[in-house]
Amino acid sequence: MQDKNQKIITRFPPSPTGPLHIGNVRTALFNYFFARQNGGQFIVRVEDTDKVRSKKEYELGMLDSLKWLGLSRDGQLWHQSERVEIYKKYLRKLIDEGKAYVSQETEGDNKEVIRFKNPNKVVTFTDLIRGEISFDTTELKDFIIARNINEPVYHLSVVVDDFQSGVTHVIRGDDHVSNTPRQILIGEALGVPRPVYAHLPLILAKDRSKLSKRKHGQSVSLDYYQKLGYLPGAIVNYLSLVGWNPGTDKEIFTIDELIKTFDITQVQKGGAIFDPVKLDWLNKEHMKRLPKNTINKEIYNRLKNNDIISKSEKINDKKFVEKISETIFNHISKWGDIDTITGEGELSYFFEEPQYEAEKLLWKESSPDISKKHLMWIINQLDKIQNDSFDSADTAKNLIFDYATENGKGEVLWPLRLALSGKEKSPDPFTLIYILGKSESISRISNAIKKL
Ligand code: GLU
Numbered sequence: 001m002q003d004k005n006q007k008i009i010t011r012f013p014p015s016p017t018g019p020l021h022i023g024n025v026r027t028a029l030f031n032y033f034f035a036r037q038n039g040g041q042f043i044v045r046v047e048d049t050d051k052v053r054s055k056k057e058y059e060l061g062m063l064d065s066l067k068w069l070g071l072s073r074d075g076q077l078w079h080q081s082e083r084v085e086i087y088k089k090y091l092r093k094l095i096d097e098g099k100a101y102v103s104q105e106t107e108g109d110n111k112e113v114i115r116f117k118n119p120n121k122v123v124t125f126t127d128l129i130r131g132e133i134s135f136d137t138t139e140l141k142d143f144i145i146a147r148n149i150n151e152p153v154y155h156l157s158v159v160v161d162d163f164q165s166g167v168t169h170v171i172r173g174d175d176h177v178s179n180t181p182r183q184i185l186i187g188e189a190l191g192v193p194r195p196v197y198a199h200l201p202l203i204l205a206k207d208r209s210k211l212s213k214r215k216h217g218q219s220v221s222l223d224y225y226q227k228l229g230y231l232p233g234a235i236v237n238y239l240s241l242v243g244w245n246p247g248t249d250k251e252i253f254t255i256d257e258l259i260k261t262f263d264i265t266q267v268q269k270g271g272a273i274f275d276p277v278k279l280d281w282l283n284k285e286h287m288k289r290l291p292k293n294t295i296n297k298e299i300y301n302r303l304k305n306n307d308i309i310s311k312s313e314k315i316n317d318k319k320f321v322e323k324i325s326e327t328i329f330n331h332i333s334k335w336g337d338i339d340t341i342t343g344e345g346e347l348s349y350f351f352e353e354p355q356y357e358a359e360k361l362l363w364k365e366s367s368p369d370i371s372k373k374h375l376m377w378i379i380n381q382l383d384k385i386q387n388d389s390f391d392s393a394d395t396a397k398n399l400i401f402d403y404a405t406e407n408g409k410g411e412v413l414w415p416l417r418l419a420l421s422g423k424e425k426s427p428d429p430f431t432l433i434y435i436l437g438k439s440e441s442i443s444r445i446s447n448a449i450k451k452l
Contacts, residue, residue: 113147156186
């Protein structure tokens with residue numbers, strides 16, 4: 001058992017057989033918080049013994065992801081594939097001491113395997129989250145610990161590695177609870193200290209089904225969220241709240257605050273729901289806390305990725321781009337939303353003359369003459385303004401809103417919005433006037449009048 005003065009060491013040991021699953025990310029986070037809040041160490045180990053399924057690209061991707069999330073590891077990066085000689089030594093020791101034996105198999109392709117001599121007893125451990133767990137290991141029989149002397153199975157290598165790297169706390173997914181008795185038995189046979197265990201609840205979709213690649217596709221991988229332009233701080237924050245809460249109303253945390261506040265004993269036992277809507281909300285909260293410059297730069301860069309927009313002169317007008325940024329920012333919850341909006345051509349009208357059919361200008365049963373009259377009235381009002389650009393959308397609103405209320409909001413504002421954007425859905429016409437400026441607005445409204 002643990003010595004109170006012992007340095008706490010946790011580990012994150014993914015298998016590089018696919019993109020990092022968000023469940024694994026949460027496991028990494030909880031290990032990281034626990035190590036850091038105790039002044040301990042956080043070790044990363046690559047469990048790459050499966051030569052067929054392990055890929056270097058997944059390993060590198062996973063290391064990039066840890067960096068992106070802001071999780072720094074301590075010490076060397078461990079690779080199981082480089083440690084076969086060490087596992088061999090431990091396997092020999094077990095065989096020599098009569099605690100394991102080579103078994104001739106009659107079934108399957110394997111001729112010889114190494115089996116653990118099960119002492120057939122009840123193993124009890126106190127899980128930091130699930131409390132006391134007892135397991136009668138008799139039913140495990142003499143389980144396999146190596147396919148041959150060069151190929152230990154996961155249970156053996158994990159015990160050897162955790163021991164050699166001094167791991168004191170094994171914090172991992174619930175799906176490993178049933179592996180724990182085997183690993184405890186192996187540890188006892190090797191005479192190594194038993195780590196403290198904490199098994200985290202599975203992450204479930206909103207319909208309480210297990211989050212799986214088969215059912216939920218790419219959205220189970222961290223990559224997916226990276227590509228959509230979520231902020232790493234928001235992902236860290238959100239995943240921390242999947243299965244844990246601070247017991248207060250506070251929901252927005254930085255990683256440093258999480259290190260201070262996280263409490264492994266308060267992690268819930270039952271399945272934890274992953275809610276993409278809540279993630280979007282939290283991401284937006286983190287976005288709002290970014291410096292204005294960062295926000296404008298990100299929006300500018302994404303706008304420039306769009307063909308139509310990048311060809312327009314206006315993209316170089318800093319003031320203009322800042323104004324659109326305000327509007328765009330109100331309509332997104334992650335950076336990738338900008339790509340979606342521009343991809344659908346939703347912002348093109350800010351950069352080029354809108355194209356639309358004349359009939360679209362008419363509100364319901366309204367006539368061309370009435371629409372024309374309202375648009376002319378608006379041009380006259382805008383003409384009275386001295387400056388070409390407005391301070392805010394309110395300038396136009398103050399000019400037009402009362403008139404629109406008296407003459408019918410639809411009758412007045414619908415053709416105005418259409419004239420300015422060519423779209424049935426767009427920011428309100430006052431915002432459009434503010435962004436486009438006086439002369440551009442007047443020119444677009446005049447064009448609409450010509451069409452009518
Ligand atoms: N490589 C295992 C996995 O990715 C880790 C098991 C463990 O934490 O002991 O599930």
